[in-house]
Amino acid sequence: MPEATAVLVHLRAAGVSLLVEVADRRLPAVLHWGDDLGELSGEEAAALARARVVQAMANQVDEPLRLSVLPEQHTGWVGRPGLSGSRDGRSWTPWFTVTEVRLDDRTLSPGLTGSGAGTLTVTAVDEEAGLELGLLLELTVEGLVRARATLTSTAEGVYQLDDLVLALPVPQRAREILDLAGRWGKERTPQRRELVVGTHLREGRRGRTGPEAATVLHVGTPGFGFAEGEVWGLHTAWSGNHTHYAERIYSGEQVLGGGELLLPGEVRLARGDSYTSPWVVGAHGHGLDEVARRFHRHLRAMPGRATRPRPVTLNVWEAVYFDHDLPRLKALADLAASIGVERFVLDDGWFGSRRDDTSGLGDWTVSADVWPDGLHPLIDHVRGLGMEFGLWFEPEMVNPDSDVARAHPEWIMAPGERLPVESRHQQVLNLSIEECWTHVRDQMSALLAEYDIAYIKWDHNRDLVEASTRATGRAAVHEQTLATYRLMADLKQRHPGLEIESCSSGGLRIDLAVLEHTDRVWVSDCIDPQERRQIQRWTTQLVAPELMGTHIASGRSHTTGRVHDLGFRAQTAFFGHLGLEWDLAEASPEDLATLTEVIARHKERRELLHGGDLVRLDFPDPTVELHGVVAPDRSRALYQLATVGRSEVSLPGALVLPGLDPARRYRVQPLDLGQPARGLRPPAWWPAEGEPGPVLPGTVLSRAGLQAPALHPEQAVLLEVSAVD
Numbered sequence: 001m002p003e004a005t006a007v008l009v010h011l012r013a014a015g016v017s018l019l020v021e022v023a024d025r026r027l028p029a030v031l032h033w034g035d036d037l038g039e040l041s042g043e044e045a046a047a048l049a050r051a052r053v054v055q056a057m058a059n060q061v062d063e064p065l066r067l068s069v070l071p072e073q074h075t076g077w078v079g080r081p082g083l084s085g086s087r088d089g090r091s092w093t094p095w096f097t098v099t100e101v102r103l104d105d106r107t108l109s110p111g112l113t114g115s116g117a118g119t120l121t122v123t124a125v126d127e128e129a130g131l132e133l134g135l136l137l138e139l140t141v142e143g144l145v146r147a148r149a150t151l152t153s154t155a156e157g158v159y160q161l162d163d164l165v166l167a168l169p170v171p172q173r174a175r176e177i178l179d180l181a182g183r184w185g186k187e188r189t190p191q192r193r194e195l196v197v198g199t200h201l202r203e204g205r206r207g208r209t210g211p212e213a214a215t216v217l218h219v220g221t222p223g224f225g226f227a228e229g230e231v232w233g234l235h236t237a238w239s240g241n242h243t244h245y246a247e248r249i250y251s252g253e254q255v256l257g258g259g260e261l262l263l264p265g266e267v268r269l270a271r272g273d274s275y276t277s278p279w280v281v282g283a284h285g286h287g288l289d290e291v292a293r294r295f296h297r298h299l300r301a302m303p304g305r306a307t308r309p310r311p312v313t314l315n316v317w318e319a320v321y322f323d324h325d326l327p328r329l330k331a332l333a334d335l336a337a338s339i340g341v342e343r344f345v346l347d348d349g350w351f352g353s354r355r356d357d358t359s360g361l362g363d364w365t366v367s368a369d370v371w372p373d374g375l376h377p378l379i380d381h382v383r384g385l386g387m388e389f390g391l392w393f394e395p396e397m398v399n400p401d402s403d404v405a406r407a408h409p410e411w412i413m414a415p416g417e418r419l420p421v422e423s424r425h426q427q428v429l430n431l432s433i434e435e436c437w438t439h440v441r442d443q444m445s446a447l448l449a450e451y452d453i454a455y456i457k458w459d460h461n462r463d464l465v466e467a468s469t470r471a472t473g474r475a476a477v478h479e480q481t482l483a484t485y486r487l488m489a490d491l492k493q494r495h496p497g498l499e500i501e502s503c504s505s506g507g508l509r510i511d512l513a514v515l516e517h518t519d520r521v522w523v524s525d526c527i528d529p530q531e532r533r534q535i536q537r538w539t540t541q542l543v544a545p546e547l548m549g550t551h552i553a554s555g556r557s558h559t560t561g562r563v564h565d566l567g568f569r570a571q572t573a574f575f576g577h578l579g580l581e582w583d584l585a586e587a588s589p590e591d592l593a594t595l596t597e598v599i600a601r602h603k604e605r606r607e608l609l610h611g612g613d614l615v616r617l618d619f620p621d622p623t624v625e626l627h628g629v630v631a632p633d634r635s636r637a638l639y640q641l642a643t644v645g646r647s648e649v650s651l652p653g654a655l656v657l658p659g660l661d662p663a664r665r666y667r668v669q670p671l672d673l674g675q676p677a678r679g680l681r682p683p684a685w686w687p688a689e690g691e692p693g694p695v696l697p698g699t700v701l702s703r704a705g706l707q708a709p710a711l712h713p714e715q716a717v718l719l720e721v722s723a724v725d
Contacts, residue, residue: 013117014143027068042112084163096124130155145282153269167257179214185526207464225618227287237512238278240481263475296544311342313579322349335584337385340599345390362398364443390455423462432479460504488517528557529572546610550576567675571716597674630659642716656705660698669693671718679712
């Protein structure tokens with residue numbers, strides 16, 4: 001392959017190199033994605049490109065296999081093709097020819113172009129198939145690799161697109177898979193397996209991200225953990241049907257890939273029509289924490305991201321459910337304000353005929369029966385106490401027993417005359433119908449204009465089953481997803497400062513695409529702290545802690561029936577976007593005093609909690625967990641040690657504190673949240689109340705460690721670490 005015909009692009013950022021080759025006018029191939037290679041000369045880059053050519057083996061195609069970001073069958077690739085579709089059975093195996101290569105705003109010529117972070121744009125055509133392809137391949141300042149494609153039909157007739165996935169190569173030393181599974185109330189449960197020849201395929205067909213979504217599909221060197229091992233992770237940034245996959249073919253090539261999962265006939269391109277795929281986002285790191293921190297930094301830098309301190313929130317659902325009573329809610333607001341709550345959220349039941357979950361959904365007008373004076377008396381009271389006001393909506397859903405469903409049955413998603421099976425007495429409104437979208441937007445916007453509403457809790461409580469446009473019977477999940485994003489964006493544009501939470505049955509719509517439009521995710525409807533610890537621990541593999549709603553609930557969990565003391569519940573919620581899901585009228589004076597202290601301690605440390613680097617420890621004893629945040633300048637850190645079960649040994653051993661600067665000295669101080677941990681048996685180094693903790697070098701704390709305290713099961717302690725130099 002003559003070097004003179006090859007465009008080589010070397011992007012470098014945050015310790016990551018992405019080396020891409022566009023040779024002989026063929027689609028771009030990734031030669032290296034991983035650790036920074038340092039400065040390369042043109043000669044060195046060309047030599048590396050030659051060194052990565054895969055030799056032709058017996059009983060394979062005669063030319064060396066060349067894997068592009070959009071894998072092509074004509075090259076001899078026998079894995080999953082990047083593009084599947086046809087024109088009535090023809091033009092199903094495209095052969096694209098590159099017409100232009102650009103890096104940011106520059107057109108590139110053959111040879112090496114080096115850069116920091118940047119976006120590579122490759123345009124290619126297949127004139128015989130009547131297709132034009134635009135590929136974007138980007139290395140962000142955080143070291144993430146992002147890829148997406150736009151496919152345009154340039155010929156007469158219809159090109160039916162069945163599948164479009166993008167793939168990034170990973171080396172053969174990455175032979176272990178880690179992704180996430182789960183169910184409602186126990187989302188994001190980790191699972192591991194060996195990467196063997198074949199395809200590890202994770203498909204989401206719920207019309208929303210779902211509780212069992214892969215979230216981030218990782219492959220890495222066997223045994224990789226939070227701090228050890230080389231890891232590559234991939235996330236499909238899409239809130240509708242989606243795909244993640246890891247593939248290893250017989251010749252040894254391995255890829256991570258993903259894209260939107262298209263339903264039959266969902267995307268049909270007439271001449272001039274285009275389809276743009278979701279972003280596929282890759283992260284490389286040494287250990288899962290480094291992968292996670294890349295996602296966190298990317299989320300924190302998103303345009304429009306709220307930068308003010310995350311307000312401590314009270315949501316009233318578990319306090320009142322559908323029983324909306326003004327005096328009771330005002331009394332609840334009084335208690336909330338007295339303990340330091342900053343945002344008060346009224347949940348389901350304020351609108352239309354919505355006295356339970358069987359009717360009224362979709363009628364976004366304040367119920368005159370329950371609220372004869374509108375929401376003004378409650379909102380005025382809440383605002384007078386110095387708190388923001390938030391309101392619950394479920395804009396994409398409808399009860400058949402509602403005014404909107406009776407007036408516009410054609411707006412309900414269905415494959416024809418028959419309706420899909422109900423879920424929670426709900427059907428789905430088809431927001432891809434412009435009149436329906438406008439109706440929902442106008443009703444919501446009118447409320448946001450009339451009332452001082454700072455925050456929307458945006459729910460989505462059922463899957464999209466047989467989700468079609470009723471008049472045509474054609475699948476419409478793709479268009480529904482885009483319409484939802486457009487609705488969120490429109491409301492935010494009309495009402496500056498509005499914040500939105502992605503709730504979705506608790507944790508069932510969590511992805512980077514919805515987080516472009518929202519400011520918070522509700523991690524799970526299960527607030528049992530024992531369950532929440534695992535759910536939150538693995539949600540942070542993608543989502544920064546300050547974007548995760550982590551609430552302190554009542555003592556008995558409404559999803560599991562288990563009882564936990566307030567100290568453990570507060571400890572579990574402390575690191576995220578703190579809130580309460582509790583009828584405070586039932587809290588004792590001692591509980592209220594503890595909550596006041598917890599909230600005050602959280603506010604004092606919000607900058608660290610919500611701006612620091614995540615660290616998690618691979619503790620050898622599975623009954624013990626440690627996680628924390630370390631300030632970017634390594635001047636301070638906050639760690640939490642928790643027991644989640646009973647060990648076969650009496651003491652958990654040495655506790656190392658990751659992420660500290662080995663050249664600095666630190667003081668370690670236990671932090672009391674107002675309710676001491678049960679069964680605490682402090683080690684010798686543990687200071688007496690009011691006394692300063694020990695000072696030790698970062699090398700000692702992060703390598704040798706301190707003896708961990710003994711705790712009863714389902715208890716936790718906080719350790720505050722501050723540099724003394």
